[in-house]
Amino acid sequence: MVVAYLRVSTNKQHLENQQEEIKKFAAHRGLDIDKWYHDVVSGKVHSNDRKLGDLLESLQEGDCLIVTEVSRLSRTLIDIMNIINTCIQRKIVLHSTKEGYTFENNLNSKILGFAFGLVAEIERxxxxxxxxxxxxxxKAEGKKLGRPYGSCPQLNVLIQNKEKIIELMDNSVPYKKIAKKYKVSICTVNRFVKQHINESK
Structure with missing residues (x-):
């Protein structure tokens, strides 16, 4: 299966240019695009909290993922590196059309992946x-460290829906689906459960 992934940060930006570039690349390589995925969201949002997360989970060994630039995957090098490594390890071919990168399960890709990983580690x-x-x-200036209590918008969303979330948990709904339903990260769900459900029992 050949899948194309497009991403723009706002509704004011357009996906057509990315789509046309991928179509030309696929035609040149003799590839037929089976599915198109697109996100209108900042690349700073973790891949698991975008359509990209579900897309990566659905890909199988031998599948092909095409993007116009690796920056379409994420705006953080660490996240990009994790996605590249995931594709290489699962034998999913990743093409980046503008940069001319092809990541697959071979020595050259692993060397390139190592270089990305080294830069990501330095950045981290x-x-x-x-x-x-x-x-x-x-601290030296005497300022209080940490986020003020109750100032996390994502956590507040879960707190406001506490009874509904408890009902979902009682029905064995996975944390990932709860996170997706309320548009928060899985880490926030774990934190919410620990602080507002487990401690109250």
């Missing part, structure tokens, strides 16, 4: 260092 370490330095400065 730099983010960690910058975060610690910023927190140290705030």
């Amino acid at each position: 370490n730099l983010i960690s260092i910058r975060t610690r330095e910023a927190l140290a400065v705030r």
Whole structure:
């Protein structure tokens, strides 16, 4: 199966250019697109909280995923790296048309994937260092650290629907489906259950 994934950040942007580029790429490679997926969402949103998450889960060994640029997958290098590695390990071929990248289960792809991974690890370490330095400065200035209680919008959505969520849990609905229903991350669902359901028992 050959699948194309398109993403724009806002409704004011258009998907047509990406779609035409992928069509030309597929025609040149003799590929027929079986399914088209598109997201209108910021690339900073984790892939699991977009249609891309369901798309990646549905792909099987030997399937092909086409994007115009790897930045269509995510705006964070760490997330991009995880997606690339997932595709390589599951033997899913990933094409990026503009950059000319093809990631598959071969040595060249693994070397390229390693290079991406090294850069992602450096980026992750730099983010960690910058975060610690910023927190140290705030602490030295006497400012209170952490998010004020009750200021997390995603968590508040779950709190407002606590009874409905308990009913879903009683019916063995997976956390992932609950997260998707209320448009929050799985981490937020886990946090909600721990803080507002388990502790109240």
